[in-house]
Amino acid sequence: MPETQDNRSQTVLSHGQNRVRTVQKRLAEINADALLIVSRENTRYYSHFAGTESFLLIGREQAWILTDFRYLEQVGRQSPHVQLIDNTIDRESALQPLFEQEKVKRLAIEADDLTYRLSQQLLSMRPGMELVSFDSQLADIRSVKDEEELRLMQQATDIAEAALADVMALIRAGTTEVRIAAALEQGMRERGAEGPSFATIVASGPRSALPHGLASDRCLAEGDAVVIDFGCQYQGYMSDMTRTFFVGSVSEHDRMIYDLVLKAHLEALAAVRAGKTGAELDQVARGMIEAAGYGPQFGHGLGHGVGLAIHEAPRLSRTWQQPLAAGQIVTVEPGIYLSGRMGVRIEDMAVVLPDGCRSFNRFDKSLLVLG
Ligand SMILES: [Mn+2]
Missing domain, CATH: 3.40.350.10 (Creatinase/prolidase N-terminal domain)
Known part of the structure; x- marks a missing residue:
């Protein structure tokens, strides 16, 4: 122009x-x-x-x-x-x-x-x-971000992912959840974050079935799923991501749950674009999880907006009927929670584009068995 x-x-x-x-x-x-x-x-x-x-x-x-x-x-x-x-x-x-x-x-x-x-x-x-x-x-x-805001949110994501890469070595039997959370938060601070964007979730074993399982003094054990949901604040802007890892080994059952959540996550992410409503996108992931018989175990919405606040407009949920606009941010975070047993959640944060979306995340989403 x-x-x-x-x-x-x-x-x-x-x-x-x-x-x-x-x-x-x-x-x-x-x-x-x-x-x-x-x-x-x-x-x-x-x-x-x-x-x-x-x-x-x-x-x-x-x-x-x-x-x-x-x-x-x-x-x-x-x-x-x-x-x-x-x-x-x-x-x-x-x-x-x-x-x-x-x-x-x-x-x-x-x-x-x-x-x-x-x-x-x-x-x-x-x-x-x-x-x-x-x-x-x-x-x-x-809710609609400008270029500068997108840059800060990318930076907030990059900082979180670098901190996560560093703590992978701690994900093994015997490490406490709190130790992992503390290492993540320290890693983010040292890379320029003002702090975590919310209290870091590290939920292992049966605790992984708690959608908001704050890190506790529980020790990771062989065969555990470990849900890590965290992010940081960088110049006021938040990042938010979740990965689920396995400790030492993974059962056939847990692998099946992981694959289902990953498939729902990828399908929903691929469906995000301007003009789709939050309810339509929620249904993409929910429909797949319901068809596999785990509908009641996906008890939260698919995602939410992020920015200066960790939860802001828009929402990807059964009740959000407004169409998304280009420049809005959404998380895509389906999960399955089997009470007393295990849980899996996978979350990326993405910017809505006219004909799709661009995830801020680069961190591997394939099933990783660590330790
Ligand atoms: Mn989130």
């Missing part, structure tokens, strides 16, 4: 400034005078401010970030496109003059994040002000 005056000025705007403008247009569509952001993720998305305990107020023309002494310098550096207001003395009451200045009658809020206490305070500050939920619009906007 030839460079016009317009797109040249666009390129010098920061991501944050462009995002603020986008949300201002959406606010105008619902006749909201301002948007109050309290969540860590949306604060970071619109202001680049990575701290906690702030308010971001986006008005029709301007945006303000209210934070305290601890973060003033950081905000000045990270968020040059928003006006900084020091609210060290009284966090909430600093909002009142802004509401008055902007004549706010209709305030868009994050209904899922705003506390009941704060919503009551807002209403008493400005009697008659109407609060309207803006959650679905915010989720929608954030």
